[in-house]
Amino acid sequence: MGFDTTRFPFLNFRDEAAFWRDIERLKKFFQNCREELQGVFKKGAELKAAFLELDPLVEELTNKICPYCGTVCCANRHGFPEFADIVSMLAMEEEIPKYDLGVDERDLCQFLSRSGCILPRYRRPYRCTWYFCDPMLVEVDIGPIKRYRNFLRLVTLLSQKRGELLEEFFKIYMEKARPNDPPGKSPHGP
Numbered sequence: 149m150g151f152d153t154t155r156f157p158f159l160n161f162r163d164e165a166a167f168w169r170d171i172e173r174l175k176k177f178f179q180n181c182r183e184e185l186q187g188v189f190k191k192g193a194e195l196k197a198a199f200l201e202l203d204p205l206v207e208e209l210t211n212k213i214c215p216y217c218g219t220v221c222c223a224n225r226h227g228f229p230e231f232a233d234i235v236s237m238l239a240m241e242e243e244i245p246k247y248d249l250g251v252d253e254r255d256l257c258q259f260l261s262r263s264g265c266i267l268p269r270y271r272r273p274y275r276c277t278w279y280f281c282d283p284m285l286v287e288v289d290i291g292p293i294k295r296y297r298n299f300l301r302l303v304t305l306l307s308q309k310r311g312e313l314l315e316e317f318f319k320i321y322m323e324k325a326r327p328n329d330p331p332g333k334s335p336h337g338p
């Protein structure tokens with residue numbers, strides 16, 4: 149169900165030139181292989197729908213819990229995407245956020261405003277949605293059983309949709325990008 153994202157190349161936010169070069173290459177790959185990636189775009193639409201379905205529930209939880217948090221988890225290093233996040237956004241036909249890589253990675257995230265994250269959930273790194281701190285899990289645990297079941301259903305659905313998308317993309321990418329590279333080796337190698 150889940151996809152091991154370490155099978156993808158590492159997107160290095162500490163090397164600005166390499167970071168944007170890899171994103172541009174991915175964008176071109178999506179443009180050039182539009183036909184072959186039809187199934188991936190379909191999975192992208194399903195993933196976006198799963199994000200949108202889960203969003204109100206996570207918002208309800210964060211609105212209740214986060215204002216009292218003493219250790220806010222939204223740091224810049226968490227707001228930077230991994231390769232799989234860029235793949236997902238392109239599959240959803242969403243614009244890639246304009247990351248400022250010059251910020252201190254330990255500071256509060258560049259996308260954090262007084263009223264929370266300014267990015268829609270489907271344009272955030274997946275970890276931003278997938279990370280549930282202990283107070284949030286306790287809130288789900290002690291809350292209504294209907295909400296608890298809905299939460300489980302929706303996080304499972306999200307993980308499943310993302311896994312399917314990445315699996316399908318990975319097959320095509322390995323075949324088209326560099327046919328001789330074994331899985332797990334960076335198709336962005338020298």
Ligand code: SF4
Pocket residue numbers: 210213214217218219220221222281282283284
């Ligand atoms: S998700 Fe948890 S750790 Fe992060 S800001 Fe909210 S309460 Fe704090």
Ligand code: SF4
Pocket residue numbers: 221222223224226227257258259260261264265266267272273276
């Ligand atoms: S949820 Fe938004 S503000 Fe928080 S780390 Fe992720 S991108 Fe940054």
